[in-house]
Amino acid sequence: MNRYDFERARKLYPGKKRNLEQEWANFEKKYRRSLDKICPLLTPAIEAQIAYRATTKDWCPPWKHFATWINGGWWTEEIPQTKKPKPNRCVICDNTDVTHSTDGKGWCCWRLDCKEAFARM
Ligand SMILES: [Zn+2]
Numbered sequence: 001m002n003r004y005d006f007e008r009a010r011k012l013y014p015g016k017k018r019n020l021e022q023e024w025a026n027f028e029k030k031y032r033r034s035l036d037k038i039c040p041l042l043t044p045a046i047e048a049q050i051a052y053r054a055t056t057k058d059w060c061p062p063w064k065h066f067a068t069w070i071n072g073g074w075w076t077e078e079i080p081q082t083k084k085p086k087p088n089r090c091v092i093c094d095n096t097d098v099t100h101s102t103d104g105k106g107w108c109c110w111r112l113d114c115k116e117a118f119a120r121m
Contacts, residue, residue, distance in 0.1 A: 002039040009042035014050065015063030027070050038075070045075035052079045092117045 006027060007020050017023060031038055053060050064074065087096040090109035098107040108118040 002035045005039040005042060009039075009046055010066060012043060012046050012050075013063070013066050013069070014046075015066055015069065017066035023066055023070070026067050030071060041075050045077070048079050049077070090114055091121075 003024060006024060010017055010020060010023050028035065063069075064072070069075075088098045088101070088107040089096055090098050090111075091106040092114040093109060093111060095109050095111075097109050099110045101107040102118075105118065105121055108114050
């Protein structure tokens, strides 16, 4: 399972990389004791980076070589965008001064028009 997760991450990774045998050997040697912990984290970390780079207007450094990314433990890198939680917004008027939510519907604010529209949704 670990190797499968690792290979999924390796394939997804947009930077330069060697074949699975080489990358896995490097990874396994370095993180032998924490493979179970790390392997499931790799793909989500790469996906988050890809998504962030696709949407941000900030400058991003080029992708490192995969082995460099692995050796530096870069799957723990924080995505600048996710540091701030997204504010909850009223699904009707888009304001952030929401007061209540319903599962599946989202958030609604205190405005009467919104409350009524929300109730009819
Ligand atoms: Zn509203």
